[in-house]
Amino acid sequence: VNHLLGIKYLKEKDIQLIFETADHFKEVINRPIKKVPSLRDITIANLFFENSTRTKLSFELAEKRLSADVINFSSGQSSVKKGETLIDTVNNILSMKVDMVVMRHPNPGAGIFLSKHVNASIVNAGDGAHEHPTQALLDSYSIREKLGDVKGKKVVIVGDILHSRVALSNIFALQLQGAEVMVCGPKTLLPKYIGELGVKVETNLRKALKWCDVANMLRVQNERMDISYFPSTREYTQQFGVNRELLESLEKEITIMHPGPINRGVEITSDVADSGQSIILDQVENGVAIRMAVIYLLASKIKQ
Ligand code: CP
Helix, strand or coil: CCCECCHHHCCHHHHHHHHHHHHHHHHHCCCCCCCCCCCCCCEEEEEECCCCCHHHHHHHHHHHHCCCEEEEEEHHHCHHHHCCCHHHHHHHHHCCCCCEEEEEECCCCHHHHHHCCCCCEEEEEEECCCECHHHHHHHHHHHHHHHCCCCCCEEEEECCCCCCHHHHHHHHHHHHCCCEEEEECCHHHCCHHHHHHCCEEECCHHHHHHHCCEEEECCCCHHHCCHHHCCCHHHHHHHHCECHHHHHHCCCCCEEECCCCCCECCCECHHHHCCCCECHHHHHHHHHHHHHHHHHHHHHHHHC
8 A cells, every 4th residue: 555544554564664664764864964865766745734843844845865855735825625526636736747645634635536537646644533543653663762672661641641642543553562551631632433443431631640651641622612612721730630749649650741832730731741751852863763764665666
């Protein structure tokens, strides 16, 4: 398959190949000259129909480190505003001899839809509340780097599971690699289908943190929130926010992750986010090597 549409479509061996390839590229980007000439013959369009800082810049940097030609598109400054459809937009861009499309879109399944209608490799950079596969890959890669392996580790994903593409992709990725997965959040922010995903469910944050090796703190997605989901931000923070006092009361050291952007003081306090227990900026650093690996492996199939 010439696409990365979701972790759901990967096997464990695919993840291991991506990680081994990322290990090589991580070494490359720590050299004085951070580039390789591998993709000089490949052109990539980054299409962002939704805001992004980390994913957008990380993909662009990954592509440039591989020497691909790169064009960037933000829907807000485009002819989408004049009513052009997704397929017309992408087909017009592809007619400029583009080989690969990286796309973030607010609609779940947008990448899958596009892959059926256009002739290019598609990489899903986040589609609504569905999947964010490269985020889950960089998250698992960061756990592997910190704890040696993902297999057998206990990982709790905390917070707004209902609106989170990061949660779903992480659940699939962690389970494929043999981790134990728990979700923890208010009942109103757990999807109805959570019982079908084979994860433990906990609504008490303290119990969840005492159980886990790693806590991945999700952002409360206010932009996707209906007021009825939860009474107040203050109540959320009291019950599901992680702070230094709570961590110290656990009497063991757990690893803290967050996909960003952080609502400081809501799901996580600064004295946790910026502490030695946090690998939040390692996740961002690893995102470049992971995205280089994904693009390199997909581009090798285009070249065949
Ligand atoms: N983690 C993540 O997807 O961040 P951005 O929305 O800034 O890309």
